[in-house]
Amino acid sequence: MFIVDSTGLAIFFCVLTMLGWGSWANTQKLAGKDKWPFPLYYWDYAFGVFALGIVMMATLGTTGSSGMGSFANLSQAAAGPVRQAFLSGVLFNVSNILLVVAIDAAGMSVAFPVGVGLALVIGTVASYAQSPKGNGGLLFTGVGLVICAMLLSAVAYSRLPQPGNRSWIRGVIFAVIAGCMMGFFYPVLSESMSPGFGAGTILPGYLTPYTALPLFGAGLLGSNLLVNTIFMRTGGVTYADYLRGGFRLHSLGFLGGLIWMLALSLNVIASGQAGPAVSYALGQGATLIAAIWGVFIWKEFRDAPRGTGKFVAAMFVAYAGGLTLIGMATQ
DSSP: OOOOOOHHHHHHHHHHHHHHHHHTTHHHHHHOTTTSOHHHHHHHHHHHHHHHHHHHHHTGGGOSSSSOOHHHHHHHOOHHHHHHHHHHHHHHHHHHHHHHHHHHHHOHHHHHHHHHHHHHHHHHHHHHHHSOOSOHHHHHHHHHHHHHHHHHHHHHHHTSOOOSOOOHHHHHHHHHHHHHHHHHHHHHHHHTBOTTGGGTOOOTTOBOHHHHHHHHHHHHHHHHHHHHHHHHHHHTOOHHHHHTOOHHHHHHHHHHHHHHHHHHHHHHHHHHHHOHHHHHHHHTTHHHHHHHIIIIISOTTTTOOTTHHHHHHHHHHHHHHHHHHHHHTTO
């Protein structure tokens, strides 16, 4: 299997994770939520996630002489790690959908920093407790700055004209649940993989990243049969609506899933060298990339009142400082 054998390459992969996790949602923007509601888009996204997991297993998972090939690893995997990898996909899927519900109920400025902020803190702390690799002081100071940046983003978004009929309390409750579940998906996924896989060491019964990834995708896709069906009914759309979608709409969702899963794959592979906590925290800098898309490409703040720019500028400074410290934590 292919392994990352240098810190520089691991950091590069984490930066690519940031770009992927911060950019995949542009495919949903391109589809247009009025034309193609999120529950319909999300089916193609789930198929894309699962498909990329299979591709990674069959390609990089069988490349090179280090470690153990994907198929040999799967044949000796114990039930516990298999369940953990599958469960991590379920946790992420449910949390991702709940976060969308929270944003719809309370707005981006409330739900996103609550949900993603909680996920960042929980995921980083749990991953570091699981594998305390990296400089903890730099890591958690960087995480603190990233959380400050999220709060500044919330302030900036709150100054935009807001649609009526927001259920703030309901949105916060969903955001908290989503954040807690999202925070645990990465540590659960990491726990399914063999300690020392970054050096090619695969302990009996444990998974390699390339075996864990398709199981994660299976958990996401399998749970979607229940969770997204409920989400579709709530949103007033049907499977007939999904089947009426054209090639462009379906391909955008599938592409979004490919991008997100490629980012997760690179992040998990890098974690063997950088450590799970650093990899996850640096990957969650995706919120910076999403903010760049929102500010400079989608012009989300064009109707904001005077004075909003200072909050946006401070947000970018806090993100830059936090991500720099998280990157330095690998040294």
